[in-house]
Amino acid sequence: MxxxxxxxxxxxxxxxxxxxxxxxxxxxxxxxxxxxxxxxxxxxxxxxxxxxxxxxxxxxxxxxxxxxxxxxxxxxxxxxxxxxxxxxxxxxxxxxxxxIGVVFGQRSQLWWDLGVVESFRLLQKVYRVPDGDYRLRMEELIDRLQLGELLNRPVRKLSLGQRMRCELAASLIHNxxxxxxxxxxxxxxxxxxxxxxxxxxxxxxxxxxxxxxxxxxxxxxxxxxxxxxxxxxxxxxxxxxxxxxxxRWGKGKEIYFRFAEAVELDHLRAQTEGLDVEWSLDNELTAKVWIPQKRVGVSDVLARVVHVVGIEDIKIVETNTDDxxxxxxxSGSAETKTAPNSEREVAAHV
Structure with missing residues (x-):
């Protein structure tokens, strides 16, 4: 490797x-x-x-x-x-x-009062990029990052999004x-x-x-x-x-149902009997079922419900990375959080 x-x-x-x-x-x-x-x-x-x-x-x-x-x-x-x-x-x-190329979101490597293209040319000299390589590289970056209309503007007149696209290009001039x-x-x-x-x-x-x-x-x-x-x-x-x-850390999925006609909670539970899931009824037309991580497949639950109850809408919500x-x-323990990997040497100290 x-x-x-x-x-x-x-x-x-x-x-x-x-x-x-x-x-x-x-x-x-x-x-x-x-x-x-x-x-x-x-x-x-x-x-x-x-x-x-x-x-x-x-x-x-x-x-x-x-x-x-x-x-x-x-x-x-x-x-x-x-x-x-x-x-x-x-x-x-x-x-x-x-x-290496570096982009710090809070700092700029471009010259504030110069046009964007002038900053690029200065960086070309700093990194000693040959003119031919520079032209080919800039053609690609200008096209991919949509910089054509920005090249002659002073950096200080760019919006944050425009400046970040230019910062990316600047970090990649020397490939x-x-x-x-x-x-x-x-x-x-x-x-x-x-x-x-x-x-x-x-x-x-x-x-x-x-x-x-x-x-x-x-x-x-x-x-x-x-x-x-x-x-x-x-x-x-x-x-x-x-x-x-x-x-390892996801809490599972929730499926939200909106039904075409009123349903009872016991009826929904009966359809998924034997599966490790939990139903709750918001009102007679909407319900949700919680599916523990990897214990039950979403398709298993849907297969038991869709043919028995009329459904108008379904939404599947999974624990996201933020959560x-x-x-x-x-959590108080780093040991339970550390994923051992034989190919990576990891030091975790508390």
Whole structure:
């Protein structure tokens, strides 16, 4: 297995100044400062194969952005070993950055008062992209991200959605093999989010670009990622497939029925006798049935009901990723949350 990112026992510690109270305390701080020792990332290990789209999620302060900054060479680790494309990011900066692209949703790599195309040309020089390669690459990016009308506008006059499309193009000018995305869809409307998701999927499919995605929008994760790494207080508490996460933590499905004529609860229960389901009646025309995760198939329930009772409408609701993640963070034990994987070395400490 060829690895794009290989992390072992990664740790990052900070010293944060303690501010003493009152005028007397502030005066003492001028001459003798005291510090709290904060460990933001706690000896984590993971591997990401080339060509994978991996979601890296966690609550605010969990250590996500700190990890990304170490992986991109912005921060120097306190301890541990990092290899990205075979390079140590903070030691081999010049060679390393030629193979990565980075998009931080809250920061811009474009020049605020210049036209978009001028920013692109400056980045071409920074990454030393030959003119022929640059033209071919930009033609594709301008077409796929619909940037034609934006090229001559100053960056400061772009909407947030327009700027994020331009940020994506800027990060891909040198055709990197790894793309780091930190909150790339923050603040965007659903249409722009969908466009960006579709572009990222096609980018991964066409070029096998490895993507590490940090986001609070779990719909991004569901749309793009087959694997999720979840952080809590600097520890990895889950590293595994998104489907496995749903399977282990999903609470099942609910089917909502609207009937053509009045029904009784006992009649509905009789139709599904022997199945591990629970019925409830909202009123004489609407009811719902809860199906535990993987114990009963939706088709089994429908097969018993549709031929006996007249149905006008059916809606199936499944536990979504947001609900699952919230449930995991409410749980007190990391051990029950960690998915062992023989191909991935995962360190989870409480």
């Amino acid at each position: 060829s690895l794009a990112i290989d992390v072992h026992n990664l740790r990052k510690e900070f010293q944060v100044q303690k501010n003493r109270e009152g005028l007397k305390g502030a005066f003492r701080d001028l001459f003798r400062r005291e510090y709290n020792h904060v460990r933001a990332v706690k000896d984590i290990s993971f591997q990401i194969p080339k060509g994978e789209i991996c979601g890296y999620i966690g609550e605010n302060g969990a250590g996500k952005s700190t990890t990304i900054k170490m992986l991109t060479g912005i921060l120097v680790p306190t301890a541990g070993d990092i290899r990205v494309n075979g390079y140590i990011p903070h030691k081999e900066r010049e060679a390393f950055v030629r193979g 990197p093999s790894i793309l780091f995305l930190d909150e790339p869809t923050i603040g965007l409307d659903i249409v722009v989010k969908t466009e960006i998701r579709e572009f990222l999927k096609s980018l991964n499919s066409r070029y096998e670009t490895t993507i590490l995605l940090t986001t609070h929008d779990l719909q991004d994760i569901e749309a793009l990622c087959s694997r999720v790494i979840m952080l809590d207080d600097g520890n990895i508490i889950y590293d595994g497939g998104l489907d496995e996460l749903k399977e 699952i993640v919230r449930e995991i963070y409410k």
